[in-house]
Amino acid sequence: MTANGRELRLESISSRFIGGRPLARSGQPGQEVALSSALPAYRPYQDDTVHIEQAYVQRFVPVARVQDVPVLLVHGGGMTGACWETTPDGRPGWLTAFLRAGLPVDVLDNVERGRAGWCAVPGVWPGEPITRGEREMWDVFRLGRPEDYPSRTYFPGSQFPRGGLEAMARQGVPRWPANDALAERSLRDVVTELGPCVLVGHSQGGGLCARVALARPGLVRQLVLLEPHGLPEVPPDLTRHPPQLTVVGDYCGESDLWSGLTADMRRHTAQLRAADLRADVLDLPAAGVRGNSHNPMMDLNSDEVAELVLAWLAGTRPDGDTAGPGEAASR
Numbered sequence: 001m002t003a004n005g006r007e008l009r010l011e012s013i014s015s016r017f018i019g020g021r022p023l024a025r026s027g028q029p030g031q032e033v034a035l036s037s038a039l040p041a042y043r044p045y046q047d048d049t050v051h052i053e054q055a056y057v058q059r060f061v062p063v064a065r066v067q068d069v070p071v072l073l074v075h076g077g078g079m080t081g082a083c084w085e086t087t088p089d090g091r092p093g094w095l096t097a098f099l100r101a102g103l104p105v106d107v108l109d110n111v112e113r114g115r116a117g118w119c120a121v122p123g124v125w126p127g128e129p130i131t132r133g134e135r136e137m138w139d140v141f142r143l144g145r146p147e148d149y150p151s152r153t154y155f156p157g158s159q160f161p162r163g164g165l166e167a168m169a170r171q172g173v174p175r176w177p178a179n180d181a182l183a184e185r186s187l188r189d190v191v192t193e194l195g196p197c198v199l200v201g202h203s204q205g206g207g208l209c210a211r212v213a214l215a216r217p218g219l220v221r222q223l224v225l226l227e228p229h230g231l232p233e234v235p236p237d238l239t240r241h242p243p244q245l246t247v248v249g250d251y252c253g254e255s256d257l258w259s260g261l262t263a264d265m266r267r268h269t270a271q272l273r274a275a276d277l278r279a280d281v282l283d284l285p286a287a288g289v290r291g292n293s294h295n296p297m298m299d300l301n302s303d304e305v306a307e308l309v310l311a312w313l314a315g316t317r318p319d320g321d322t323a324g325p326g327e328a329a330s331r
Contacts, residue, residue: 139255
């Protein structure tokens with residue numbers, strides 16, 4: 001597989017909504033609203049049924065595909081599937097790289113995000129939504145030291161595109177922190193409906209993918225986790241689990257948060273290996289790939305990182321053939 005040098009032609013593009021539930025509303029009509037200057041004001045019906053908590057999946061199928069098992073790209077917290085489409089500085093994202101490599105790709109907007117929509121009925125979801133701002137992104141995504149945010153002084157050698165912080169912040173959407181279990185259930189429903197698939201999850205999405213892989217080991221054929229958090233405990237009697245690759249970027253030692261999270265990634269990997277299951281780690285700096293932020297699919301060397309992931313996927317084919325290009329990961 002390679003992300004470059006291959007003409008990209010698509011056989012089809014499609015989409016669907018998966019899961020969710022109907023919610024009956026009853027009571028008095030709500031406040032009066034006007035939907036445009038051409039329409040009279042009215043009160044929306046309260047005795048009606050809305051649909052909430054569905055996921056949105058968009059599928060892209062290349063003409064020259066090398067397998068039928070799709071790759072499901074799962075965004076992180078406060079983000080949508082747009083994070084895979086285009087980098088903050090306008091380059092083609094991992095969606096294009098994976099399609100050029102001949103892989104069918106599904107891009108997820110999980111429950112409450114993007115085109116999946118969110119529940120506007122008060123009191124249904126606990127707590128209040130939050131939206132991540134530029135300063136928090138600077139810190140959590142490891143672009144530079146917190147004290148260097150006002151001057152936008154990046155870590156030395158940082159691969160995150162200069163001037164891309166504002167573009168990345170525009171991708172941010174509201175999230176409900178109390179909805180993690182709901183997001184996991186939604187992803188499990190998506191995998192169940194799609195059937196056999198490869199999961200590639202980032203950040204919160206990586207933790208969700210790891211938990212769903214435990215619940216659906218027969219359907220998740222390969223698992224790539226980009227700096228995941230919320231990783232589950234591995235049952236001591238686990239005997240079936242897809243090959244897993246965990247990708248870790250640079251500057252983790254500069255952050256107490258990420259020092260703790262990388263320790264948790266090591267814990268999860270060790271538990272899988274103790275069960276004699278394949279759990280590889282692609283430590284990018286150790287592999288000579290330096291400067292990556294928490295978002296390697298957005299960094300200036302995103303294509304290089306994608307190639308390493310694609311090489312690993314080719315070496316752990318969904319059909320069970322583990323022979324393939326040299327591994328970029330350490331085991």
